[in-house]
Amino acid sequence: MPMRSVSIYAILLFLSCSFSSMHLCASRNSLVPGKPLSPGNTLVSDDGTFALGFFSPSKSTKKHYYLGIWYNNIPQHTVVWVANRAAPISDLSSAMLALHSSTNLVLSDANGRVLWNSNNSIAISLSPATTVSAEATLENTRNFILLGNVNHTTLWQSFDHPSDTLLPGMKLRISHKMHPIQHLISWNGLQDPSPGVFSYGADPNSILQQFIWNGTRPHCRSPVWTSYVLLGGYMDNHHSTIYMAVHRGADDEVYMSIGMPIDSLSLLIRMEINYSGNVNILSWDSNMSVWTSLYTQPAHKCNEYDYCGPYGYCDNNGTAPTCKCLDGFEPNDDEGWVSGRFSQGCRQKMALRCGGHGFLTLPHMKVPDHFILLRNRSFD
Numbered sequence: 001m002p003m004r005s006v007s008i009y010a011i012l013l014f015l016s017c018s019f020s021s022m023h024l025c026a027s028r029n030s031l032v033p034g035k036p037l038s039p040g041n042t043l044v045s046d047d048g049t050f051a052l053g054f055f056s057p058s059k060s061t062k063k064h065y066y067l068g069i070w071y072n073n074i075p076q077h078t079v080v081w082v083a084n085r086a087a088p089i090s091d092l093s094s095a096m097l098a099l100h101s102s103t104n105l106v107l108s109d110a111n112g113r114v115l116w117n118s119n120n121s122i123a124i125s126l127s128p129a130t131t132v133s134a135e136a137t138l139e140n141t142r143n144f145i146l147l148g149n150v151n152h153t154t155l156w157q158s159f160d161h162p163s164d165t166l167l168p169g170m171k172l173r174i175s176h177k178m179h180p181i182q183h184l185i186s187w188n189g190l191q192d193p194s195p196g197v198f199s200y201g202a203d204p205n206s207i208l209q210q211f212i213w214n215g216t217r218p219h220c221r222s223p224v225w226t227s228y229v230l231l232g233g234y235m236d237n238h239h240s241t242i243y244m245a246v247h248r249g250a251d252d253e254v255y256m257s258i259g260m261p262i263d264s265l266s267l268l269i270r271m272e273i274n275y276s277g278n279v280n281i282l283s284w285d286s287n288m289s290v291w292t293s294l295y296t297q298p299a300h301k302c303n304e305y306d307y308c309g310p311y312g313y314c315d316n317n318g319t320a321p322t323c324k325c326l327d328g329f330e331p332n333d334d335e336g337w338v339s340g341r342f343s344q345g346c347r348q349k350m351a352l353r354c355g356g357h358g359f360l361t362l363p364h365m366k367v368p369d370h371f372i373l374l375r376n377r378s379f380d
């Protein structure tokens with residue numbers, strides 16, 4: 001299906017490129033009916049970059065196990081997708097991931113209890129035994145995709161069900177007529193992949209901004225895209241540029257993605273929301289064997305939602321971010337204001353009266369939330 005790919009928003013980031021060597025593995029990369037995946041075994045993508053299997057996030061107490069996808073060829077265990085986030089496996093002995101006819105991908109434990117399934121309504125035929133009717137493959141992109149053998153229909157794919165991570169090639173839906181907006185949802189802790197309180201995604205009221213939420217409260221708001229369509233203008237020929245873009249896809253779908261103008265699978269990058277509520281774009285530094293953050297939100301207190309309260313503004317020009325009142329306003333809570341509690345905001349010094357009051361231009365400010373977009377108007 002041809003896609004109109006129109007970028008209307010982009011953030012440019014620069015980094016130096018590093019190329020890690022590729023491992024070629026003999027492991028299989030797909031799951032077929034009758035050959036379930038059991039603990040100790042993994043599916044490995046063709047190029048060796050990603051592995052799918054069972055893992056425990058805890059190094060000390062190995063009590064909880066999960067089925068997930070991680071980078072296969074870097075020394076730091078970095079999980080990018082988890083199937084059974086809220087239903088850990090406690091007895092690993094006979095756990096398995098298998099292809100079943102009715103629900104497709106099924107993760108079950110020793111007692112045959114179903115911990116997770118791909119919940120696909122399309123039944124696949126598993127007989128006669130000689131023909132493979134469906135196959136789930138871990139692709140080089142880290143997409144775990146279940147294809148039916150009739151017309152190679154995609155029955156299910158992990159890319160449609162993001163955990164806390166967005167990888168190049170993935171789409172995070174920010175608007176669609178029929179389907180809901182997608183979110184990245186943080187882990188609950190270092191050793192706990194269950195859905196945490198922080199989530200990241202588009203403002204349901206405007207595709208022009210994204211939010212990080214702390215539960216249902218806004219925690220951080222992105223800058224507002226205030227200009228018109230940018231058509232690939234952000235691309236340079238330097239392959240170390242990383243972009244974040246908003247695209248218009250088929251069926252009026254609008255989605256967000258991260259990537260590099262030149263596809264380089266050897267440069268590992270990912271966007272993640274961590275359990276402290278930060279969204280980071282990280283790249284793997286193979287020299288230092290660490291993930292380096294190239295972009296982070298919120299980067300400082302001024303990026304936190306409503307940090308300075310009503311009629312306050314955040315000044316990040318000095319050594320530390322601080323709140324100030326707009327001209328003509330004073331703090332509501334003087335004591336709080338001097339001790340760094342700004343949430344009460346500011347109030348007007350004098351009541352408004354006719355005449356003598358006007359509008360003030362405030363340069364370098366972010367467009368406030370709940371803005372109304374007036375299209376195609378001149379400044380006047």
Ligand SMILES: *[C@@H]1O[C@H](CO)[C@@H](O)[C@H](O)[C@H]1NC(C)=O
Nearest residue numbers: 016017018284285286287288
């Ligand atoms: C890694 O080290 C090599 C050799 O010192 C250097 O050329 C390259 O730029 C370094 N890569 C990164 C990502 O720092």
Ligand SMILES: *[C@@H]1O[C@H](CO)[C@@H](O)[C@H](O)[C@H]1NC(C)=O
Nearest residue numbers: 114115116117118119120121
């Ligand atoms: C499976 O899908 C049905 C209908 O789409 C939904 O009601 C149900 O909650 C889903 N179950 C799981 C385990 O996701």
Ligand SMILES: *[C@@H]1O[C@H](CO)[C@@H](O)[C@H](O)[C@H]1NC(C)=O
Nearest residue numbers: 122148149150151152153154
């Ligand atoms: C497979 O594709 C052919 C040709 O496009 C179509 O006629 C047929 O109905 C498809 N089969 C299924 C099961 O979708």
Ligand SMILES: *[C@@H]1O[C@H](CO)[C@@H](O)[C@H](O)[C@H]1NC(C)=O
Nearest residue numbers: 197214215217219276277304
């Ligand atoms: C998230 O919300 C909780 C409850 O409202 C609050 O205690 C916590 O400080 C918030 N976290 C951040 C990082 O703002």
Ligand SMILES: *[C@@H]1O[C@H](CO)[C@@H](O)[C@H](O)[C@H]1NC(C)=O
Nearest residue numbers: 274275276277278280293296
């Ligand atoms: C989350 O990201 C922020 C910003 O990069 C970082 O300071 C913090 O340590 C991270 N938290 C965790 C739990 O990794």
Ligand SMILES: *[C@@H]1O[C@H](CO)[C@@H](O)[C@H](O)[C@H]1NC(C)=O
Nearest residue numbers: 315316317318362363364365
């Ligand atoms: C930030 O500080 C610089 C130098 O002190 C000054 O020129 C500039 O006007 C300040 N910007 C704002 C927005 O206050």
Ligand SMILES: *[C@@H]1O[C@H](CO)[C@@H](O)[C@H](O)[C@H]1NC(C)=O
Nearest residue numbers: 228374375376377378379380
């Ligand atoms: C925008 O305004 C210009 C000039 O007034 C006009 O020529 C143009 O047709 C307008 N475009 C739309 C989409 O309304």
